[in-house]
Amino acid sequence: MSEHFLIQGGVVSDGARVDIEIKAGVIAALGVDIAAPGAEVLDATSMVVLPGFVDLHTHLREPGRENSETIATGSLAAARGGYVAVSAMANTLPVADSAAIVEQVAAIGKAVGLVDVFPIGAVTKGLEGRELSDLASMAHSKASVRVFSDDGNCVSDPLVMRRALEYVKQFDGVIAQHAQDPRLTEGSQMNEGLTSSTLGLKGWPSVAEESIIARDILLANLVGARLHICHVTTRGGVEIIRWAKSQGMKVSAEVTPHHLILTDESAHSYDPIYKVNPPLRTADDVLAVQEALIDGTIDILATDHAPHPVESKECEWQSAAFGMVGLETAFPILFTTLIKSGRMSWMRAVEVMSTTPAAIAGYTHHGRKIAVGEPAHLAIVDPAAMWEVDRATLASKSKNTPFHGMKLSGSVVATFFNGHLTHKVGN
């Protein structure tokens, strides 16, 4: 792999056309008609060059569930999606609730070398919601964990949540909450609404998400802590976050690609490929989260990439696993739903895909502007490309994408991570 590149003729997010020279892992030169003798030239005419993407919510499944995904296959899927950093969720086997596990995950990620793999630590031991994990030990480990989450489970006990929020202040950590009241969602299968009533599938009401968001915003404010809300799906949740931000409270939020485009009506097929937690909501909720991502109420796009083997999805809906893979389709979904029509600017796209997730998680090496001397983390995208998703071609070990057969606009044609070309279309 050549380590000296010249990206020619691409446009950056402010609309300027520049050539970018990459050498020794950094952006070596930037300007019009750069000469870079010996460099491998990439023609980026009609392409857009963006800071490499950062995902704050990725299930890599290793250790323990390597039949679904490994750090290696997940890293490759991330690179294909334009990502240069992912945040490995803690619900592995064993759970990432100790320094040993997070260091192991980080070390494997580093050895794979396709993206930075930042482990997320579990808030509570075993994700059980009762006792705090060794949060500071994980923060001070070689993995330098700053984001903590019991994702998959909600930290539902208000006292446990308060203590966690308070405790991680000592190292500027942040709790990423999976907002789901467990009592209101026992046995829940999909969004509670007309569709769930008609299909006879047990409902997951919006209020189970919104009540936890409201409670945790108040708790975080009480103790002066930062709070991050995972995968917001409802209009009500958006309104509560909007209010909190208007009060100057320290809350950030994410939305997934699938919640930007799919609705609960897809469950009419009874195809568990559409079964996900939190569930797909109504068209009105989709509109609300889209608007919130555009106006900044929701800060970032996060994939909630959740690989599952075929047998976990090729079964009855109520027996199927929750979750969808998303790393490789995230940008095309964002482009197709919001950027293509002009509702979201390229500047805002850079914030939601790169700058802001890096800032929330404290990944200082990421989300930086495209400038000389900066690390060469770049995603090159082709806005004119049309892509029919074919699950067989996904790099992820699991193929549980709801977008199979869907035609999406915009594709990631190349990714640079620390100056290495980690993905190039056609390779």
Added chain:
Amino acid sequence: MNHLLSINDIDKEFAIRILDTAIEMAKVSDGPVKKLPTLRGKTVVNLFAEDSTRTRISFEAAAKRLSADVINFTAKGSSISKGESLKDTAQTLQALGADAVVIRHPASGAAQQLAQGRWVHGSVINAGDGTHEHPSQALLDAYTIRKHLRGNTGDLTGLRVAIVGDILHSRVARSNILLLKKLGADVVLVAPPTLIPVFASQWGVEISYDFNAILPTVDAVIMLRIQQERMSDLYFPSEREYSSLFGIDAERLALTKPGSIIMHPGPMNRGLEITAEVADSKQSVVVEQVSNGVAIRMAILYLFIAGNQEG
């Protein structure tokens, strides 16, 4: 391929054709030789992944009266209870060469998945999937109502039917609502608000919490079985309170319209949603529903399997 997965799969005209065909089938059941050669050489598999006595034997009797070979595949002791996937079970059945699979399954959507997944080649007949639908029950209920109140002919326009009880968890209610409305009847759901599904009003039905006020206004009352575990899930405080508000007893029977009928898909919880007095009263057609069930299922098997031959 013809499947009966939901009442949405049939239009009004076809629903009436099923009811009319069932009249002919009932004559067979009432005759000295209870058998027709229609499905000779055909195989019907009853795939029952959930306990059910009356629906299974009803489908079995129906298939046998049409001379089909019947294979019963039930959950207890079978590989289904050992966690075998629906797909694997279906492929086993396919290897048996089923012309129709009658499926009862605890998962909503199982019948549709069986049909969509092309895991079997024959017709899929939904005999109750989770809390979704139970189309053959709705057809036999419509048959029973039409027989008593419309002289066994035409549709149900102008009739008003109450469905009372645990609508939320009832596949019978979902199919009945769709079919009764398709046939022109008005439907009123009577239950505590905890047992009415969200947005049920968008189904084009009336909703009431006052059983006494509704009783004099309806031509048929369909009582639903109330399961005792609903109490521990906090849907209502006690059996006594449920019974006093939404059960039917002799006192409430006296409020009904003359000539109206009382129905129940069974099995009944006598003393809970229906008292013995009412269940055994002249207005009760519960026992007749069972015999009508065989005729309706004969009509369904005949029309769906024979339909495949034509196609």
